């Protein structure tokens with residue numbers, strides 16, 4: 001939070017540079033700066049020592065300073081740039097499995113730049129764990145887990161705040177209902193994030209999305225006619241490039257017909273916490289750790305070993321062969337034994 005003390009001794013020029021949206025506040029409050037740009041804010045506001053001015057404006061110096069401070073804090077929060085509000089870690093505190101038995105781990109802390117995979121049989125509760133994190137559960141979900149943010153009890157503001165979402169979620173179903181072209185969709189999204197270079201950002205997102213998707217699509221394509229893989233690729237590129245959320249939750253990227261390794265590389269390029277539920281061995285080993293879910297509970301947490309990391313290289317090679325075969329089969333080619341390459 002910004003305080004009055006933080007701003008009152010800075011010059012107006014310094015404040016305008018630090019908070020580019022502040023001139024808007026001056027305009028709204030008919031505060032003329034003219035030649036006083038290099039004065040300290042507190043000195044500039046001396047004209048409000050005059051009682052007549054205070055009466056005319058119906059605001060005194062202290063009130064004005066306070067409302068300016070609130071405005072700056074709210075704008076920073078809205079823009080997602082409040083440093084002190086940054087998320088450094090989340091911590092999962094144990095709850096119960098599907099049989100109501102207590103989960104056997106003390107607590108599980110996940111920090112910025114960590115990738116954690118969630119593995120376990122179908123229906124074991126992987127999506128439920130992602131759901132708990134998204135909801136910042138406070139013993140109020142079927143698992144009774146609690147999620148701490150920065151080692152503190154999660155603030156319920158994360159559940160409702162639209163300008164400042166804790167998580168960006170990429171889920172299995174990506175159904176668009178709006179009648180927009182890819183360009184219009186991205187434009188709306190970029191504008192709502194107050195991006196300055198909207199055109200540049202849109203170009204970057206479509207370029208990255210097309211690197212992930214098998215079949216290329218255009219900015220003029222209606223989003224409703226994108227294939228499952230294409231819309232997934234679009235959402236991944238959009239999330240990686242536009243989302244300010246500190247946590248990315250991914251529920252299965254394997255079946256989408258996109259280049260999964262590139263997708264993950266794109267997503268983890270930013271300093272974020274990434275949690276990914278997966279059935280795919282290659283993706284599971286790309287994480288720093290993996291959470292094993294059994295019967296709805298966190299059964300084990302395994303740190304990826306050096307040996308596993310080395311094996312990942314072989315898995316990636318095998319995966320490339322399979323992907324290549326998929327592409328060639330799709331293109332109507334005939335596969336031969338030597339195409340397998342090992």
Ligand SMILES: Nc1ncnc2c1ncn2[C@@H]1O[C@H](COP(=O)(O)OP(=O)(O)OP(=O)(O)O)[C@@H](O)[C@H]1O
Pocket residue numbers: 096097098099120121122123124125126127128129142143277295296297
């Ligand atoms: N600890 C728990 N206590 C009670 N219910 C649970 C618990 N964990 C999961 N469930 C419930 O079990 C069901 C299956 O869980 P979920 O959908 O998370 O499985 P999944 O591992 O993601 O499956 P899939 O691999 O098929 O996507 C859901 O209805 C979920 O709410």
